[in-house]
Amino acid sequence: MLDSDPLCNVLYVDLTRKRFRVEHRQDLFDSQMGGAGVATQLLAQECPQGCDPLGPENPIVLAVGPLTGLFPLASKTVAMFKSPHTGNLGESHCGGRSAVSIRMAGYGAIVITGRSELPIYLAVHGGEVHFRDASTLWGMSSSLTVGRIIREREPGSGLRTIMRIGKAGERMVTYSCVSVETYRHFGRLGLGAVFGSKNLKAIVVSGKRSLPVTSNRTYRRIYRDIHEAATTSPAMKKYHDLGTPQNVLPLNKLGALPTRNLREARFEAAGEISGEAYAERYLGRRLACSHCPVACIHIAALREPHETEPYFYKTSMISYDYEPIYAMGPMLGVGDPEGLLRLLDRAEVLGLDLMSTGPVLAWATEALEKGLVSDRETDGLNLQWGDWKTYLEATRRIVEQPNDFYAALARGVDYASSKYGGEDFALAFGGNEMPGYHTGPAAHVGCLMGARHSHLDNAGYSVDQKVLVERELSPEELANALIKEESWRQILSSLVICFFAREIYDRDTVLACLKSVGYDLDEEKLLETGLAIHREKFRFKKREGFSLDGLRIPGRILETKSPVSNLTEEYIRATLDHVGRVLA
Amino acid sequence: MKRLSVLDAERCVGCQCCMFACSRRANSPGLAESCIGVRSNGGMERGFVVVVCRVCENPPCVRACPTDALVRTEKSGIRLDEAKCIGCGSCAEACVVGAVYWDSEINKPMICIHCGFCVDFCPHGVLGLKERRGLSHAG
Ligand code: SF4
Numbered sequence: 001m002l003d004s005d006p007l008c009n010v011l012y013v014d015l016t017r018k019r020f021r022v023e024h025r026q027d028l029f030d031s032q033m034g035g036a037g038v039a040t041q042l043l044a045q046e047c048p049q050g051c052d053p054l055g056p057e058n059p060i061v062l063a064v065g066p067l068t069g070l071f072p073l074a075s076k077t078v079a080m081f082k083s084p085h086t087g088n089l090g091e092s093h094c095g096g097r098s099a100v101s102i103r104m105a106g107y108g109a110i111v112i113t114g115r116s117e118l119p120i121y122l123a124v125h126g127g128e129v130h131f132r133d134a135s136t137l138w139g140m141s142s143s144l145t146v147g148r149i150i151r152e153r154e155p156g157s158g159l160r161t162i163m164r165i166g167k168a169g170e171r172m173v174t175y176s177c178v179s180v181e182t183y184r185h186f187g188r189l190g191l192g193a194v195f196g197s198k199n200l201k202a203i204v205v206s207g208k209r210s211l212p213v214t215s216n217r218t219y220r221r222i223y224r225d226i227h228e229a230a231t232t233s234p235a236m237k238k239y240h241d242l243g244t245p246q247n248v249l250p251l252n253k254l255g256a257l258p259t260r261n262l263r264e265a266r267f268e269a270a271g272e273i274s275g276e277a278y279a280e281r282y283l284g285r286r287l288a289c290s291h292c293p294v295a296c297i298h299i300a301a302l303r304e305p306h307e308t309e310p311y312f313y314k315t316s317m318i319s320y321d322y323e324p325i326y327a328m329g330p331m332l333g334v335g336d337p338e339g340l341l342r343l344l345d346r347a348e349v350l351g352l353d354l355m356s357t358g359p360v361l362a363w364a365t366e367a368l369e370k371g372l373v374s375d376r377e378t379d380g381l382n383l384q385w386g387d388w389k390t391y392l393e394a395t396r397r398i399v400e401q402p403n404d405f406y407a408a409l410a411r412g413v414d415y416a417s418s419k420y421g422g423e424d425f426a427l428a429f430g431g432n433e434m435p436g437y438h439t440g441p442a443a444h445v446g447c448l449m450g451a452r453h454s455h456l457d458n459a460g461y462s463v464d465q466k467v468l469v470e471r472e473l474s475p476e477e478l479a480n481a482l483i484k485e486e487s488w489r490q491i492l493s494s495l496v497i498c499f500f501a502r503e504i505y506d507r508d509t510v511l512a513c514l515k516s517v518g519y520d521l522d523e524e525k526l527l528e529t530g531l532a533i534h535r536e537k538f539r540f541k542k543r544e545g546f547s548l549d550g551l552r553i554p555g556r557i558l559e560t561k562s563p564v565s566n567l568t569e570e571y572i573r574a575t576l577d578h579v580g581r582v583l584a
Numbered sequence: 585m586k587r588l589s590v591l592d593a594e595r596c597v598g599c600q601c602c603m604f605a606c607s608r609r610a611n612s613p614g615l616a617e618s619c620i621g622v623r624s625n626g627g628m629e630r631g632f633v634v635v636v637c638r639v640c641e642n643p644p645c646v647r648a649c650p651t652d653a654l655v656r657t658e659k660s661g662i663r664l665d666e667a668k669c670i671g672c673g674s675c676a677e678a679c680v681v682g683a684v685y686w687d688s689e690i691n692k693p694m695i696c697i698h699c700g701f702c703v704d705f706c707p708h709g710v711l712g713l714k715e716r717r718g719l720s721h722a723g
């Protein structure tokens with residue numbers, strides 16, 4: 001990296017003592033670049049072995065990369081922490097204005113440790129760090145209100161990010177998320193609960209600055225090429241037009257859309273809740289993360305009549321994406337597009353991760369149906385496929401936790417099924433609920449070897465669709481294919497490039513960008529670094545007790561037909577064996 | 585003159601590519617030297633406000649400057665004579681839309697020069713260079 005680049009500044013904040021300091025870690029950013037690479041190192045350094053994920057010593061690491069603020073689509077912040085959901089590596093990526101704001105404030109990473117006595121929020125404006133009293137914000141029923149209040153109180157409008165938790169985070173639901181700019185999230189694995197455990201309600205970061213490059217001319221030329229590619233590529237246009245829900249219909253057609261707790265893989269009402277249907281009937285606005293010309297964020301406008309008062313309406317703006325649609329729609333048999341939007345809105349208000357909430361409620365529905373639990377446990381709620389009104393209430397109770405059953409649901413499907421049975425249809429991999437891709441074994445192996453947190457962990461879902469539907473791969477070949485792609489994705493996530501732009505940021509483009517900011521690398525070195533980062537993560541996971549051998553493979557994924565026929569436990573385990581050997 | 589105009593703010597997605605472009609134009613990668621600003625209209629769901637100099641017919645910023653460092657030109661809008669500027673900030677205060685940005689490194693105002701560089705980088709047709717004649721309160 002360039003010596004004058006503020007990227008090497010790491011801001012350390014201690015919430016217990018209300019102190020902060022900045023350290024220059026050029027060595028770290030030189031070797032690991034940023035994002036996932038840097039965050040992995042900082043986590044390993046700061047997180048004591050075996051620590052309680054909800055204890056004060058668990059660090060929250062936020063990292064951005066050298067291309068952030070300079071090139072389009074290098075727009076993600078990587079969060080790392082020990083996950084209260086799995087008890088192991090927690091990694092989550094989020095866009096919005098988060099990455100650009102951290103970079104513009106003059107930091108490459110922020111590390112937060114300790115626990116505040118009093119609820120607080122953190123305000124970082126460039127070099128200033130303030131600890132602000134958040135007692136009034138604590139316990140507020142809507143995370144949207146919290147965002148509005150902070151927006152009005154803090155400076156930096158247009159140049160800032162506001163990350164905050166809802167009630168789910170306060171009550172430490174192990175899959176609560178952190179919402180950013182209202183519609184983006186650090187989802188999965190419970191960063192919200194880690195905030196909650198620290199009495200940390202929100203973080204505001206703002207700043208404005210210039211960044212060094214080796215040559216302005218070259219920089220401007222590379223920039224123009226990337227911008228051109230991003231605004232003319234058909235793939236990007238699709239993300240803009242329909243957003244990620246463009247996937248609903250193709251996956252349904254393929255028979256890969258998990259439906260009613262994956263008892264089926266096609267949903268009869270897919271046409272009602274598809275990207276096309278929402279765009280035509282509800283789309284109210286599109287948004288972009290900072291420095292992203294694509295604008296894939298889709299917001300629906302839902303106009304609802306007041307329950308008692310005539311001619312009185314409420315209009316809610318609700319963001320929708322493929323994964324939330326899958327999790328609260330098909331997975332729960334909900335095909336009513338408005339009911340589904342209300343479920344998404346409820347989770348947004350509470351600050352729950354939808355991708356976990358859906359499979360949790362799906363398991364509960366089936367457990368009730370099978371008599372593993374009764375209405376005594378559900379506290380009178382008769383959970384039934386498609387009944388979104390009851391799911392709306394159940395979602396609230398997961399956060400309120402009125403009895404042991406809901407408290408168990410608040411810890412995820414692995415935990416709930418270990419208490420009440422029904423492991424076979426408890427759809428989680430390594431403790432994390434499944435994403436919406438029943439494309440075949442590669443997708444599931446990808447989640448089991450889980451280098452991150454979602455289907456984008458690896459190329460699994462695309463190996464299924466592009467390779468395995470056509471021809472068989474040996475377990476070894478599959479493992480190698482997944483790890484190879486994963487090495488590259490470690491690079492992208494260390495440069496915090498949005499994975500949707502991975503076709504635009506090919507090897508040559510990435511090398512050219514890196515060169516313009518003072519990294520002289522070649523392709524081989526880059527891939528080596530990627531694999532090394534992957535191995536480092538694996539090392540951390542093993543340190544915290546992870547083992548590929550002990551992983552539970554839910555029977556349901558083997559029973560329900562996927563587009564790839566060779567979906568057996570032996571094949572999955574053999575592939576995992578090989579993964580373990582390569583990563584060790 | 586051709587003036588940078590906000591053609592349709594409703595189409596703005598808040599990507600801020602225009603802001604990055606403007607700063608790049610000034611050979612200052614990042615956001616420090618942007619003369620255009622995009623912020624949400626009180627929450628992103630309400631859309632965005634794009635703030636840039638309108639080259640008023642009788643510009644308050646020019647009138648407010650105690651040293652006559654600002655002049656309104658027909659070619660490139662409001663121009664600053666850096667040597668005259670004492671960095672008092674009166675111009676920024678006088679602009680009711682907030683289109684006088686501040687370069688805190690040299691403590692002087694930055695105002696759009698209507699070069700159109702950002703137009704090419706707005707992917708959603710929000711910005712354009714438009715011929716500008718006549719009344720100050722139009723468009
Ligand atoms: S027209 Fe030129 S000076 Fe004005 S905002 Fe656009 S790039 Fe900046």
Ligand code: SF4
Nearest residue numbers: 596597599600602706
């Ligand atoms: S580039 Fe266009 S769409 Fe993006 S923020 Fe600027 S005006 Fe809005």
